[in-house]
Amino acid sequence: MxxxxxxxxxxxxxxxxxxxxxxxxxxxxxxxxxxxxxxxxxxxxxxxxxxxxxxxxxxxxxxxxxxxxxxxxxxxxxxxxxxxxxxxxxxxxxxxxxxxxxxxxxxxxxxxxxxxxxxxxxxxxxxxxxxxxxxxxxxxxxxxxxxxxxxxxxxxxxxxxxxxxxxxxxxxxxxxxxxxxxxxxxxxxxxxxxxxxxxxxxxxxxxxxxxxxxxxxxxxxxxxxxxxxxxxxxxxxxxxxxxxxxxxxxxxGRAAPFASAKEAAESLTPAIEAHLARGGRLSNFTRHMLGLFPGKPGARAFRRHLSVEAPKAGAGVEVLRAALDLVDESGSMARASEAA
Structure with a gap:
């Protein structure tokens, strides 16, 4: 393009x-x-x-x-x-x-x-x-x-x-x-x-x-x-x-890269691990993700978990995975499927 x-x-x-x-x-x-x-x-x-x-x-x-x-x-x-x-x-x-x-x-x-x-x-x-x-x-x-x-x-x-x-x-x-x-x-x-x-x-x-x-x-x-x-x-x-x-x-007119925001966030795991290996912090990535999942069940818990845990020294990708597990995207995905 x-x-x-x-x-x-x-x-x-x-x-x-x-x-x-x-x-x-x-x-x-x-x-x-x-x-x-x-x-x-x-x-x-x-x-x-x-x-x-x-x-x-x-x-x-x-x-x-x-x-x-x-x-x-x-x-x-x-x-x-x-x-x-x-x-x-x-x-x-x-x-x-x-x-x-x-x-x-x-x-x-x-x-x-x-x-x-x-x-x-x-x-x-x-x-x-x-x-x-x-x-x-x-x-x-x-x-x-x-x-x-x-x-x-x-x-x-x-x-x-x-x-x-x-x-x-x-x-x-x-x-x-x-x-x-x-x-x-x-x-x-x-x-x-x-x-x-x-x-x-x-x-x-x-x-x-x-x-x-x-x-x-x-x-x-x-x-x-x-x-x-x-x-x-x-x-x-x-x-x-x-x-x-x-x-x-x-x-x-092209397909979205991933079916859900959760999948998109999970796809960054290799990049985040490389960033951490260079001495970076998890929060350098996750601070940009706090606006995800508006209106979805678990969104507030997702934000809270990342806000508290990601800035801590030694925080790894398991913190992001735990935060993503708090979110339920199934309702919105089902509604989107019905609308389609």
Whole structure:
């Protein structure tokens, strides 16, 4: 499958969440979706411990790296390094509103500098052969989203940007925390559709407030002859990872990797054992699983067992197996069979 095809559904880059262990877990639930790293700065890629920061398993593919930066030459160098590591896409963050990111002159504040973003994209495109994409907001602060998003889109697309992923909210750089910026500014899906109508040839994906696969399918459906090319889920995919089991059959016409979330979790046993052998902790994996089994008998006991036992020194895969044994998936599986 091409990267563009995988981009039809992607799991958003999320700081402190979408690390390599999380991505292996998500890959057990969907073979087709495009997965993203946490954002990593150009300085970290160029001078930091690369294997720890951007290393990943081939089993995670297709996986894209998200870079934070605003200097074209530095982004080009970081992009080359990431391509050499095997990433199938390099994404530029033009959407994060945190103070730390603003102090570094990257993230959402770059919405005010479309020409600079275009220079960054052009430099990365010249440096790598994999797709270069941009994730942005519809505007910042007092910007008019109609003008701000068009200005950024026109600039980066002219520079060769392969896809634009739009978080359909403004970012308020002053007055709102990063957490509030994910909820308080109102969603405006119509603004993203208007961009797609203006640039039908461009790959335009949408992000922000998409709660489930029904909402994702609705956003991919044509409206007045306009159809978005992709959807990106963030918190919904992380907090209710079981929904990812429906991605391949519903959005790609392929069978799900496993018949149940329990089977998917159990399939990670070899990867977890290898992680433990390298000195890692069980909780490095299981913290990403706590949202499994919503509404199923035993889900609360599953979460409690993992929360208490997995962080303990010496905890092994038997802790995960014991937690999984507390969950009864039979009722939901029977209902799904009847519905089918």
């Amino acid at each position: 091409t990267t563009a095809a995988a981009r039809r559904f992607s799991v958003a880059p999320m700081m402190d969440w979408t690390d390599r262990n999380c991505r292996l877990f998500h890959r057990a639930l969907t073979r087709e979706a495009l997965l993203y790293t946490e954002m990593v700065t150009t300085g970290a890629v160029r001078f930091g411990p690369r294997e720890r920061l951007i290393g990943f398993s081939p089993a995670e593919q297709p996986v894209a790296v998200q870079l934070g930066g605003s200097e074209p030459t530095e982004l080009a160098e970081a992009a080359r390094i990431c391509e050499d590591f095997g990433y199938v896409e390099v994404n530029l963050n033009v959407g994060c509103p945190s103070d730390r990111v603003q102090d570094g002159r990257f993230g959402a504040c770059l919405m005010a500098e479309p020409a600079r973003v275009a220079d960054c994209v052009a430099a990365m495109k010249a440096a790598v052969s994999v797709p270069v994409t941009v994730k942005c907001r519809i505007g910042i602060d007092d910007q008019d989203p109609e003008q701000a998003l068009d200005a950024l889109a026109e600039a980066v697309l002219a520079a060769g940007c392969d896809a634009l992923i739009v978080h359909a909210r403004k970012a308020w750089l002053k007055g709102l925390s990063p957490k509030e910026n994910r909820d308080v500014p109102p969603l405006d899906y119509g603004r993203v559709l208007r961009l797609k109508a203006r640039r039908p040839e461009a790959f335009i994906a949408i992000n922000g407030g998409i709660a489930d696969l029904d909402a994702a399918q609705a956003l991919l459906a044509p409206r007045d002859g306009v159809a978005l090319d992709g959807v990106m889920l963030g918190r919904a995919a992380y907090q209710n990872p079981e929904l990812l089991l429906g991605v391949d059959p519903l959005l790609f």
